[in-house]
Amino acid sequence: MTTTPSHGAEQSVSRHVEDCIRACMACAHICNICGNDMLGMAHQAAHDLTARCIRLCRDCGDICLLAAQWMGRSSVFSIRICALCAELCELCAGVCEQHAPHHALCGDCAKECRRCAEICHKMVVESVPAASGQTS
Amino acid sequence: MTTTPSHGAEQSVSRHVEDCIRACMACAHICNICGNDMLGMAHQAAHDLTARCIRLCRDCGDICLLAAQWMGRSSVFSIRICALCAELCELCAGVCEQHAPHHALCGDCAKECRRCAEICHKMVVESVPAASGQTS
Amino acid sequence: MTTTPSHGAEQSVSRHVEDCIRACMACAHICNICGNDMLGMAHQAAHDLTARCIRLCRDCGDICLLAAQWMGRSSVFSIRICALCAELCELCAGVCEQHAPHHALCGDCAKECRRCAEICHKMVVESVPAASGQTS
Amino acid sequence: MTTTPSHGAEQSVSRHVEDCIRACMACAHICNICGNDMLGMAHQAAHDLTARCIRLCRDCGDICLLAAQWMGRSSVFSIRICALCAELCELCAGVCEQHAPHHALCGDCAKECRRCAEICHKMVVESVPAASGQTS
Numbered sequence: 001m002t003t004t005p006s007h008g009a010e011q012s013v014s015r016h017v018e019d020c021i022r023a024c025m026a027c028a029h030i031c032n033i034c035g036n037d038m039l040g041m042a043h044q045a046a047h048d049l050t051a052r053c054i055r056l057c058r059d060c061g062d063i064c065l066l067a068a069q070w071m072g073r074s075s076v077f078s079i080r081i082c083a084l085c086a087e088l089c090e091l092c093a094g095v096c097e098q099h100a101p102h103h104a105l106c107g108d109c110a111k112e113c114r115r116c117a118e119i120c121h122k123m124v125v126e127s128v129p130a131a132s133g134q135t136s
Numbered sequence: 137m138t139t140t141p142s143h144g145a146e147q148s149v150s151r152h153v154e155d156c157i158r159a160c161m162a163c164a165h166i167c168n169i170c171g172n173d174m175l176g177m178a179h180q181a182a183h184d185l186t187a188r189c190i191r192l193c194r195d196c197g198d199i200c201l202l203a204a205q206w207m208g209r210s211s212v213f214s215i216r217i218c219a220l221c222a223e224l225c226e227l228c229a230g231v232c233e234q235h236a237p238h239h240a241l242c243g244d245c246a247k248e249c250r251r252c253a254e255i256c257h258k259m260v261v262e263s264v265p266a267a268s269g270q271t272s
Numbered sequence: 273m274t275t276t277p278s279h280g281a282e283q284s285v286s287r288h289v290e291d292c293i294r295a296c297m298a299c300a301h302i303c304n305i306c307g308n309d310m311l312g313m314a315h316q317a318a319h320d321l322t323a324r325c326i327r328l329c330r331d332c333g334d335i336c337l338l339a340a341q342w343m344g345r346s347s348v349f350s351i352r353i354c355a356l357c358a359e360l361c362e363l364c365a366g367v368c369e370q371h372a373p374h375h376a377l378c379g380d381c382a383k384e385c386r387r388c389a390e391i392c393h394k395m396v397v398e399s400v401p402a403a404s405g406q407t408s
Numbered sequence: 409m410t411t412t413p414s415h416g417a418e419q420s421v422s423r424h425v426e427d428c429i430r431a432c433m434a435c436a437h438i439c440n441i442c443g444n445d446m447l448g449m450a451h452q453a454a455h456d457l458t459a460r461c462i463r464l465c466r467d468c469g470d471i472c473l474l475a476a477q478w479m480g481r482s483s484v485f486s487i488r489i490c491a492l493c494a495e496l497c498e499l500c501a502g503v504c505e506q507h508a509p510h511h512a513l514c515g516d517c518a519k520e521c522r523r524c525a526e527i528c529h530k531m532v533v534e535s536v537p538a539a540s541g542q543t544s
Contacts, residue, residue: 013169025161029208033149036209039323051311059483062474065201072165073172075467077496084492088485175459187447195347198338211331213360220356224349285441297433301480305421308481337473344437345444 089117167197225253361389439469497525
C-alpha cells in the first residue's frame with residue numbers, strides 16, 4: 001500500500017509511528033466490514049452476542065481511525081488515544097473470537113484487532129521515558 | 137499493507153472496490169499529514185495559498201475516509217460519495233501542485249490525490265450500467 | 273442548545289448556515305441513537321427492513337456530521353455535501369417511516385431526517401445564483 | 409436545539425447523558441469554526457501559539473464528536489472517552505485563553521471547552537460506583 005509517501009528526509013512521521021498508523025487503518029477497515037456484514041445475519045441463536053459484537057466493531061473502527069489520524073498529525077494526545085485504542089481492540093478481539101463460530105469473518109477481524117492492540121500497546125510502552133534508571 | 141484480510145470466498149467486498157478503498161485511505165493519510173505539516177510553516181510569502189491548501193487537505197481527507205468506510209459497507213451511496221471524492225481530490229491535487237514549490241510534501245500529496253481521483257472516477261464510470269443504446 | 277456562540281459581529285458563519293448545521297447535528301444525533309437501538313431488536317419479523325434501516329441510519333448520521341463540519345468551516349464543497357445529505361436524509365426518512373410500526377423511535381428519526389433534508393435542500397436551492405432572468 | 413427528540417418513556421439515553429452529548433456537540437462545533445478561522449490569520453506575532461491552538465481545536469473537536477456519538481450509543485467505553493475528552497478540553501481551553509488576545513473567537517471557544525470539560529468530568533466522577541465505604 002502506498003500509504004507511506006517517501007517525502008525526503010524531513011519525514012514528519014517516523015517509520016515506527018507509520019507502522020502503528022497502518023495497523024490502525026487495517027483494523028478500522030476490517031471492523032467496518034465485519035460489523036456491517038453481521039447486520040445481514042439472521043442470528044436467532046446468538047442474538048445478544050451478535051449485537052454486542054456489532055457495537056464493539058463499530059467503536060473499535062472509530063477509535064482506530066481517530067488514533068491513525070492523530071498519530072499522523074503528531075497530536076499531543078497520540079499516546080493517550082493509542083492506549084485507549086489498544087484496550088478497545090483487545091476487548092473487540094475477545095468478543096469477535098467468541099462470535100467466530102457463528103460468523104467466520106469475525107475470526108479474521110479478531111486477529112487484526114489483536115495485532116493492532118499489540119502494536120498500539122508497544123507504542124505506549126516505548127513512549128514512556130526510560131524513567132528512573134538509577135541503575136547502579 | 138494488511139488492509140485486505142483473506143476472508144475466504146464469501147469476500148464481502150470485491151477486489152475492485154478494495155483497491156479504491158486503499159487509494160482513499162492512502163490519500164486520507166497523506167492529506168492528514170500534509171495539512172498538519174503546513175501549519176508549521178511561517179509562510180509570509182504564499183499565505184493565502186497555504187491557508188487554502190490546508191483547508192482542502194482537510195476536506196479531502198474527510199471525504200476519502202468516509203468514502204472508504206461506505207465502500208467497505210457497500211453503502212447504497214458508495215458511488216455517489218466516490219463521485220464527490222473524485223472531484224475534491226482533483227481540486228486538492230491542483231492546489232497542492234501550486235503549493236509544492238513552497239512545501240515539498242504537497243508534491244507527494246498531489247500525486248496521491250490524482251491517483252485517488254482517477255480510481256474513484258473509474259469506480260463511478262464502471263458502475264453505470266452498460267445502458268448502451270440499442271434504442272432503435 | 274448552546275451550539276451558537278455569540279461571538280460578536282465578525283461571526284464567521286451566518287444565521288442561515290447555523291440553522292442548517294443544527295439540523296444536521298440533531299439529525300446525526302437521532303440517527304446514531306436510532307441505529308444503535310435497533311441492534312437490540314429481536315426482529316424475526318422484519319429482519320431485512322431492520323438491517324436496511326440500521327445501515328441507512330448510520331450512513332445518514334455520517335453525512336450529516338460531515339456536512340455540519342464543512343458548513344462550519346465554510347468549505348468550498350459545503351453546498352455539494354448539503355445536496356448529498358438532503359438526498360440521504362430523504363431516503364433514510366422513507367425507510368424509517370416504513371420501519372416505525374416495528375420500532376417507535378424510527379418515527380421520530382424519520383421526522384428529524386425529513387426536517388434536515390428540507391433545510392439542506394433549501395441551502396442548496398438558495399445557493400444557486402439568481403440565474404438571471406432574461407426569460408423572454 | 410432539537411437534538412433531543414421526545415421519544416416516549418423508552419428513552420434510550422438519560423437526561424444526564426443527553427446534556428453531556430449536547431455539551432460535546434456544542435464544543436465540537438465551536439472548535440471546528442475557531443480552528444478554521446485561525447487559518448486565515450496573518451499571525452506574524454504569535455505564530456507558534458496559533459499553530460498549537462489550531463491543532464488543539466482540531467483534536468478537541470474530534471474527541472468531542474466521538475464522545476457524543478459513543479454516549480448516544482451507550483458504548484461500553486463512554487466513560488473512558490469522556491475522561492479523555494475532559495482532559496483535552498481543558499488543555500484546549502488553556503491554549504485558547506492564551507491565544508484570545510490575538511483571536512477573539514478563541515475566548516468563546518475557551519469558555520465552551522471549559523464547560524464541556526466540566527460536564528464530561530462530572531459524568532466520569534458520577535459513574536464511579538459509590539465505592540461503598542464500609543471502611544472500618
